[in-house]
Amino acid sequence: MEDLRFKNVNLENSENLEKHRTEDFSTSKALVVRRGAPFRVSLQLEGRPFNPKTDSLRVKVMLGRLYVVMPVTFIKKVSSTHWTAYIEPKGLNLQNPSIYISSPASATVGCYRFQVFAQNNRKTRAYGKFILLCNPWCPEDTVHIPFEDQREEYVQNDSGLLFMGTAKNIVSRPWSFDQYEPGVLETCLNLLQVSPQHQKNRRMDYLNRNNPVYISRVVSAMINSEDDRGVLKGNWSGDYKQGVHPSLWTGSGDILRQWTQSGFSPVKYGQCWVFAAVMCTVMRVLGIPCRVITNFNSAHDTNGNLVIEEFYTETGKKLHRSKDSIWNFHVWVECWMNRRDLGKGMDGWQVLDPTPQERSGGVFCCGPAPVKAIRDRRIDLYYDIPFVYAEVNADVHSIVLSEGRVLSYNKDTERVGSLICTKAVGYPRYQNLTGDYKHLKSPTSTLSSRSSTMSDDSTLRRAGSSKGVAVFLTLDKAPVAGEPVRFTVKVINKQSVAKMMKLHVNAQAKEYNNSPLDTFWETHGVIKLAPMEAKVIRQQILPAQYEDVVGDDLVNLAVVLQDMASQEQVLATEEFNIASPELIIEVADEGSVVPGKEQTATVTFTNSFSHPVSGALTVAGSGLLQGKVHFRMSQLRPGGTVQQGITFTPSMVGSKMLQASLLLTNMNTTIRGFKMVFVNRA
Template sequence: MKDLVIKHVKLWRHDNQKLHQTEGFVGAKALVVRRGKPFRVSLKLKERPFNPKTDALVFKFSIGHLFVKRSVTFSKVSPCSRWGACMDPEGPDLQCPSILISTPASAPVGTYSIQLFVFTPSSRKSYHLGNFTLLCNPWCSKDAVFLSFEDQREEYIQNDSGLLYMGTPMSVAARPWSFDQFEPDILEACLSLLQVSPQHLTNPVKDYKSRADPIYISRVVSAMINSEDDRGVLKGKWSGDFTQGVDPSTWTGSGDILTQWAESGFSPVMYGQCWVFAAVMCTVMRVLGIPCRVVTNYNSAHDTNGNLVIEEFYNELGKKLPHSKDSIWNFHVWVECWMTRKDLGSDLNGWQVLDPTPQERSAGVFCCGPAPVRALRDRRIELPYDIPFVYAEVMASVHTVVLREGQVVCSSRDTKRVGSLICTKAVGQPRPENITGDYKHVKSPNSTLRSRRRHNSDDTVSSNSTSQGVSVTLTLEKAPVAGVPITFRVTITNKETVAKEIIEHLNAQAKQYNHSPSDTFWEAESVVKLAPLEVRVVRHQISPVHYEDVVGDDLINLAVVLEDPSNQQRVLACEEFNIESPQLDIEIMKKGAVNRGTQHTAVVSFTNPFSVPVSGVLTIRAAGLKLGEREFRILNLPPGGRVQQPLSFVPKKAGTRMIQARLDLTNRAVVRGYQMVTVNRN
């Protein structure tokens, strides 16, 4: 009898990856499939066909030192609870057998090798057929990351671009971000992140076994995004000189960061801040098949002593003082991942908070989560992981104190400021979605918000405070926009039946989102005379010449202190806000359908709103549009001047794509813009 020889092996890469929703990984080094769903392998035999009575085929699937062997059968496809291999049930071709490989929905994530043993009456041979990368499967109901709705799977797994939200609760600022999960070498970089983790290097066998569990994977990734304890991706830096690396505000996507990290031999990329850490983690989790979204918590508390109280101090003139070890970031960005929690009970399934920004250690390592969002809402702080820390970030109260010569002259407590808004990008839409009600009990939470670029110019924000004799409210009359005076009003109420003469102290300081304010850049003082029980409205404005240097990522802390000389009482009202940067406008020139493989033109425009000429570098990029990254120089654009930059692009992928542009102005703000493009499949 002639021997049984394999002439050729076909892994059906295109067909398998299309069926497994992994066709985006076209440049991957191995076949990419999802667990819990069969994939096809075909053999071309030489000399003679397969004889089921005398021959046997046995597959060996190996990841590290772990392996499983399965004989090829003629039975039905194995259920998604175990490994299996069977002949194509639609009619086996014994000369060119097609075999369906099944993997359990709880198989470890990683890259496997496929070895085939061929047994005949006269011989035993083995063949290495290749490798396949196995990912989690949110399309499989038996997988711990199963997500029921296709639009959510499209958003939280497949979408390779999105929006990160910054600014303040009253003026939500959208920043475009390219997650880049399908760009060349990104899949391999994300898998390398697991391979160089301390868990894998310490005990590879235990690590591979544990990768079946998304809880374990998420904690490893959370720790590996920062470089505090390991060979992680990003080094954090929140102030000072960034010349040794990249200013975090200039990153536009995850691809450059992960590629630089992998190509450097896993040296940390410098530098990251919270939104960069979170966005890169979102990329890694989506690559691994775990649904993930980026979330912003506005007025996020860092409670150093665990008493759920954040103290803030002002002097008697309204200047904010850096006296507290506690802090409130105007916004803080983390991620949520979707998974079941068999360790805690089905009532805590769903979105889980994970925070890769290194703030506090968890079990000795700088990582955070997964903390069930439902547990936070129900204050189940006794559960793992890191629920008390996240709970304080969204629920602490603020105790504001005014000091004069070291003595407290007035104080107030605010229980609504921390966690006043928590939002994420809406499914399928370029706008924020309010998810505050998922974290805390709130009255009728508004599920939709407008980003700053579409903010109504007449929207107002205000804060107020009161004492026994006088009360004060500070109100912005319009959302502040670069190049336009900041207008606000101070409403003063005399609560007594005697006339008063009140001293009004005003103070404005620039601040970064995660720091105490810097020195005062604008201040004013006036005397206000009030009749008994009178309500007086005093209007003020800050001209652009005073604030132009802080347009962009900086925020403004504006405060008013009213001083009553008759009894030395003081009362404070304050507000923090951002000034809307000028926008880059991006317009697709040819109206109508944008088709894959067809050349199109977009025009990026900028109008200088500043009082002086500006120069800078315009950078444009678009994942999936065959655009790469383009840079253009803008020189001495006069006040009111307008510049337009056309560029051509050829979409290579269907679906919703993003063109994003960034203008780095010399000694001034970074100006951004984006445009969503829907690409048809033809």
């Protein structure tokens, strides 16, 4: 009988992409499918047709030097643990027979090759390639997440919000994850290939790459460049001349493309939110559910004693004295997976932190640490639970010093981890996750003010210090650029004798992860308190006095009250950000946005500063715009408004983000705005 001869293989892209929910990866040259589910390929034969009674086919699937050979059966059999291949007899086209190939739910993630051949003629073969990803839709997959809206948000959504600022004045920064942009999928797979684990032992790396715990640790290490040829170089120095200021990135695509095009040289520069957002892109591409987390008042406890010490002068200026620190916010990711290595109860969200802070297993990575284990302080489990536990639970000791002598000592058990949040599913707002990480002492997870008066178990009371006075520092409202920062100092004499008090108020600019810089505003005075009297002092910092710290910088505000008779000192502090004005984006005919049809939008900016500004406007939108669009904004007087029209042509359906950023040339400030655009099917 004449041998079967293969002309080519049709990968049935459109059908397979739809069934595997990978349609948005259509720019990839390879077929993209998910593990644990069959995909169909069609053989185009030359010569005689396929004979089901006498022809016996085999499929060989290869990953590097690993391979598996399986017979093609006529029984529809999908195994969660083995590779299978079958033909459905019903409706079989003998000239173009279809074969279904199904991977196990625990298959390795990677780029595969396959061959189809007849058992009696191994010389003639049909060849193809496919990329295999994790499958959150498959119940047997260890990354299975059971709700469709969460799969849409944490796997498929290519844009999101990163939360910054402070817990009382949260700034929503738009970010484009860009996982469907050309070349991003291939770059994420290259990241696994470039990793030290793969370079050291390719066979073991491929075998281990079936496990999301292993994958996530590799990715966490590869996002930073400390130990390897990782994606991003961190920089907190303030000098970014050799690269891009971390605040200027708006999406992951530019970073990942630059890394690939440079031959895997680190991209300069990243800080915590950039590291986390790029890792979120990689994990979503690989099919592992991922979300970006912000921890406000995040402790970096270098000596592991769960105590952060902060030092102030007697006039309220904060000093740089400790290796420990509190970042106003720190950003990491959570990934969803089963933890079969830890036993029951630790499945679900796992903390992973790609920002290089401490080594884990000798490498700068962190996690996966189960959120449930952090909440219950299960420091006996893997990975890095003590470090993350300290980030959300450390106590803060505030100390007032004079010539090396301690004048005042204050303990705050509520400040660290005051709010832990992520973007809400389906909505452009934050979701509070604080109760998932820690046992809350009260229904509210944030404090409206901080006082030097202490609870009964405080360090101050145990030290036997006098409690003659109390001072409270409260912002009247969340500060907004262009308006005075108004705050109230409330002083209470708790004794039945009159007091003369020195009052010092000090404001310093600071970056989110550092001790403050020099004082930019201060006031001093003397107040007289009658016995048991309470006084309220209202203060304000004018826009012209603070405008250099609008945007990404924050303000450390401190009040020190000194009893002139007893020399007793009490301290109250607050750290806050001054919210920038926002760009307003409006889209014409919002309800009729469809792929391939040109649309128009308008970006509006109103200058709320006290002086003229000019700058450069950049507009981007994955799935809406090809690349970025740039405009110059000429000088705009205080109170003036400018509008810029743009056109865009959507290329994808679904909810897409149009985002704009205005970099002011005469200030260290970037103004941002975003608009969610729903693209309907044509």
